[in-house]
Amino acid sequence: MKFLKELATAPPTAWFGMIVILVYVIVAVFADIIAPFSETEVVGDLYLEWDQTYWLGTDQLGRDVLSRLIYGARNTVGIALATTILSFLLGGTLGLIAATLGGWIDQILSRIVDVIMAIPQLIFALLLLTVFAGRAPDINLGFTSIAGASLTLILVIAFLDSTRVYRLARAVAMNIVVMDFVEAAKLRGEGLGWIIRKELLPNSMAPLVAEFGLRFCFVFLLIAGLSFLGLGVQPPTADWGSMVKESATLISYGDITPLIPAGAIALLTVAVNFVVDWMLHRSSGLKD
Amino acid sequence: MTDTNANGQSGDILLQMRGIKIDGMADDVWNPIIKGIDLNLHRGEVLGLIGESGAGKSTLGLAAMGYARDGCRITEGSILFDGIELSTASDEAKRKLRGSRIAYVAQSAAASFNPAHKLIDQYSETPIHHDVLDQETARKDAVELYEKLRLPNPSEIGFRYPHQVSGGQLQRAMTAMAMSCRPDLIVFDEPTTALDVTTQIEVLDAIRNIVRQFNTAAIYITHDLAVVAQMADRIMVLRYGELVEEAVTEDMLSDPKEDYTKSLWAVRSFQKPQKPLAGPEETSVIRIENVTAGYTSGDMVLHNVAFDIHRKRTVAVVGESGSGKSTTARCITGLLAPKEGRILSNGEELPADYRQRSKDQLRQCQMIYQMADTALNPRQRIRDIIGRPLEFYLGLTGAKKRERVRELLSQIELEPDEYIDRFPGELSGGQKQRISIARALAAEPEFIICDEVTSALDQIVAEGILKLLFRLQEELNLSYMFITHDLATVRSIADEVVVMLQGRVVEQGPKDQMFTPPHHEYTDLLLSSVPEMDPEWLTKLLEDREKNKPGIELAGN
Numbered sequence: 003m004k005f006l007k008e009l010a011t012a013p014p015t016a017w018f019g020m021i022v023i024l025v026y027v028i029v030a031v032f033a034d035i036i037a038p039f040s041e042t043e044v045v046g047d048l049y050l051e052w053d054q055t056y057w058l059g060t061d062q063l064g065r066d067v068l069s070r071l072i073y074g075a076r077n078t079v080g081i082a083l084a085t086t087i088l089s090f091l092l093g094g095t096l097g098l099i100a101a102t103l104g105g106w107i108d109q110i111l112s113r114i115v116d117v118i119m120a121i122p123q124l125i126f127a128l129l130l131l132t133v134f135a136g137r138a139p140d141i142n143l144g145f146t147s148i149a150g151a152s153l154t155l156i157l158v159i160a161f162l163d164s165t166r167v168y169r170l171a172r173a174v175a176m177n178i179v180v181m182d183f184v185e186a187a188k189l190r191g192e193g194l195g196w197i198i199r200k201e202l203l204p205n206s207m208a209p210l211v212a213e214f215g216l217r218f219c220f221v222f223l224l225i226a227g228l229s230f231l232g233l234g235v236q237p238p239t240a241d242w243g244s245m246v247k248e249s250a251t252l253i254s255y256g257d258i259t260p261l262i263p264a265g266a267i268a269l270l271t272v273a274v275n276f277v278v279d280w281m282l283h284r285s286s287g288l289k290d
Numbered sequence: 291m292t293d294t295n296a297n298g299q300s301g302d303i304l305l306q307m308r309g310i311k312i313d314g315m316a317d318d319v320w321n322p323i324i325k326g327i328d329l330n331l332h333r334g335e336v337l338g339l340i341g342e343s344g345a346g347k348s349t350l351g352l353a354a355m356g357y358a359r360d361g362c363r364i365t366e367g368s369i370l371f372d373g374i375e376l377s378t379a380s381d382e383a384k385r386k387l388r389g390s391r392i393a394y395v396a397q398s399a400a401a402s403f404n405p406a407h408k409l410i411d412q413y414s415e416t417p418i419h420h421d422v423l424d425q426e427t428a429r430k431d432a433v434e435l436y437e438k439l440r441l442p443n444p445s446e447i448g449f450r451y452p453h454q455v456s457g458g459q460l461q462r463a464m465t466a467m468a469m470s471c472r473p474d475l476i477v478f479d480e481p482t483t484a485l486d487v488t489t490q491i492e493v494l495d496a497i498r499n500i501v502r503q504f505n506t507a508a509i510y511i512t513h514d515l516a517v518v519a520q521m522a523d524r525i526m527v528l529r530y531g532e533l534v535e536e537a538v539t540e541d542m543l544s545d546p547k548e549d550y551t552k553s554l555w556a557v558r559s560f561q562k563p564q565k566p567l568a569g570p571e572e573t574s575v576i577r578i579e580n581v582t583a584g585y586t587s588g589d590m591v592l593h594n595v596a597f598d599i600h601r602k603r604t605v606a607v608v609g610e611s612g613s614g615k616s617t618t619a620r621c622i623t624g625l626l627a628p629k630e631g632r633i634l635s636n637g638e639e640l641p642a643d644y645r646q647r648s649k650d651q652l653r654q655c656q657m658i659y660q661m662a663d664t665a666l667n668p669r670q671r672i673r674d675i676i677g678r679p680l681e682f683y684l685g686l687t688g689a690k691k692r693e694r695v696r697e698l699l700s701q702i703e704l705e706p707d708e709y710i711d712r713f714p715g716e717l718s719g720g721q722k723q724r725i726s727i728a729r730a731l732a733a734e735p736e737f738i739i740c741d742e743v744t745s746a747l748d749q750i751v752a753e754g755i756l757k758l759l760f761r762l763q764e765e766l767n768l769s770y771m772f773i774t775h776d777l778a779t780v781r782s783i784a785d786e787v788v789v790m791l792q793g794r795v796v797e798q799g800p801k802d803q804m805f806t807p808p809h810h811e812y813t814d815l816l817l818s819s820v821p822e823m824d825p826e827w828l829t830k831l832l833e834d835r836e837k838n839k840p841g842i843e844l845a846g847n
Contacts, residue, residue, distance in 0.1 A: 182665040186729070189623055189644055190682060191652045204669035 010011025019276030093164030338522030410448030459491035516821030
């Protein structure tokens with residue numbers, strides 16, 4: 003009830019963001035049904051113009067661009083989401099543990115994170131992706147399968163991004179750890195798990211959720227960027243970053259097709275940011 | 291500006307407020323906070339506003355300046371200040387008045403000063419802005435006022451930054467600042483509430499003197515009746531935004547008319563019967579044996595602290611802030627391992643670190659905190675807050691646990707059905723403190739540390755808490771260690787008293803003995819600094835102290 007009431011007071015920008023995200027989610031989930039052709043099927047000649055059958059034409063191998071755009075939503079958004087969740091699980095847990103235990107555990111974790119953050123993220127990502135390329139097996143989760151290359155990508159980016167999450171989670175939790183109710187729980191004899199799950203987490207959710215949205219955007223952009231460089235999602239999997247790369251040259255012939263996946267990336271980023279802004283605004287307690 | 295004030299006779303009406311109504315915004319709805327109050331203030335008069343928190347004292351005080359806080363609005367009434375109607379005056383006109391003719395002294399001087407500027411620069415800002423004085427004169431003037439307010443080193447203290455002076459000095463510096471333009475009216479909003487009793491005296495004295503010297507009218511807001519008795523010529527008692535009673539101070543103290551006022555006056559009368567000292571053969575529930583402790587390897591905060599707490603007894607540990615009271619509690623709970631000495635529970639040594647203590651040892655010693663706001667997890671419901679120790683220590687689950695939570699809630703005098711599903715944010719301060727008590731009780735301890743449990747509460751609410759604690763002690767055979775700086779609390783509930791100063795126990799013994807002379811001179815200073823309900827008290831006390839100077843040196847201000 004309360005949540006619905008909050009929703010009603012959301013500003014138009016937040017509404018716009020939420021609707022866009024919803025559309026993306028629907029497209030990603032129902033890609034099989036919505037897309038006119040399959041992701042990898044060659045359906046016609048190369049570089050066909052936009053027409054009745056191929057709404058956005060075909061690409062350099064003769065695959066339907068619209069279908070690939072729709073499947074791309076599933077792949078790109080899915081991978082970015084999996085990466086962000088993983089990085090929050092890893093960074094968030096370690097950050098909360100470091101804040102609660104303090105002492106040398108905090109020191110060691112924090113210094114490791116400092117070292118990782120000292121190396122530029124893109125360069126570190128390129129390095130790790132090159133080192134681990136082809137090492138990960140394809141895995142089948144039943145409802146979906148993840149290509150080995152995508153798995154490597156998810157793990158590497160999640161690892162790198164978790165350092166930022168760690169810093170935030172630790173900083174937020176530091177302010178809560180000093181509260182008397184945490185001391186009371188410690189004196190009661192509660193274990194680390196209880197203190198983190200029941201005392202710290204509920205009180206640090208708001209900034210972490212807002213950060214989740216923001217980090218999702220960055221991860222999303224990073225993956226798109228890596229794909230554009232050819233190190234991200236590997237063919238034949240459809241992905242917006244690599245779609246831009248593959249059709250980039252068309253721009254010189256006045257064809258705007260490469261702008262469409264790029265626009266899809268931009269639109270989602272803007273939408274998520276609108277929603278995050280709104281959530282940050284609420285969690286900061288500012289009314290107007 | 292100074293002329294009008296100096297020539298102004300006490301007797302002229304300076305401020306006249308008629309039918310003031312103020313609304314406050316809560317949960318997106320406007321609720322009335324002040325429901326139609328009339329107020330008259332003559333030149334040179336000090337008016338005391340008292341009442342519980344939420345009574346609307348501060349809101350009314352600010353309204354006297356024509357100001358409404360964010361989320362408040364003055365809906366009705368007229369505020370006539372020296373012939374100027376403030377409720378309709380333009381913002382510009384009001385801004386000109388504030389600082390120069392009406393000044394405000396806030397509760398927390400530490401939070402109200404700008405930490406980046408020297409005191410004297412902050413002093414000069416207002417008079418220069420209002421073109422009353424130039425830089426040079428303003429500085430000279432500041433030094434003069436600092437001297438009048440008996441600040442140490444008046445010629446130098448202004449060149450310090452706010453963090454370089456003590457709380458009491460800061461509060462006086464702020465009073466000096468309010469005085470800088472020689473205003474006609476100063477609103478004091480709980481100026482001494484955050485100070486120790488020994489420091490409070492000096493600030494009260496300083497404020498009283500300066501207000502008299504310059505014939506300034508003042509509105510003095512406080513919840514401490516004894517303080518208002520010293521300061522005010524006239525007292526207004528407020529409750530729920532309405533006036534309960536108004537009278538001249540002497541009459542109000544000697545002959546209150548309304549029941550509510552009488553109940554306020556009776557607060558300090560609660561006193562539990564003192565229990566005799568425990569026999570030497572009786573094992574103490576908690577024994578602190580020659581504990582020396584500190585937070586870093588260098589400075590020790592506690593030096594050789596030793597005292598016993600016996601079954602069903604309340605030991606009050608008193609002292610100023612920084613005297614080591616709370617550190618002693620941290621040693622007992624095991625949050626701070628002592629460098630020397632040990633803690634015994636029923637004759638058995640407790641491990642120094644709480645992490646090494648058994649579940650049962652932890653259960654036996656519970657703690658109630660000063661700020662119930664931070665002591666209760668804001669994201670847990672009352673049923674979970676109280677239910678967790680039951681589940682954790684006693685293994686109660688399901689219906690049994692629910693039943694016990696309800697039982698505990700009735701024990702602390704809260705209606706179970708109404709409160710069990712609430713979050714702490716939906717309770718008042720006193721109710722939150724009761725929940726903290728219930729959480730401690732849920733563990734079925736034999737010993738509870740109460741760390742300043744009533745100091746954040748209004749007197750009536752605090753008295754309710756003290757009575758509750760006393761009743762529970764009788765029913766459940768509890769022992770209390772009661773940390774406090776409020777000697778009125780000590781008087782009402784302690785059996786034994788331990789006085790601490792700079793990490794040492796300077797005196798200890800049964801309460802009746804502690805409250806009869808002769809005592810250690812520090813105990814004496816503490817005891818004599820507690821305001822009494824006699825309007826002449828402060829005057830007499832200061833005269834006494836003037837005679838035997840050495841006693842004051844100990845305040846170490």
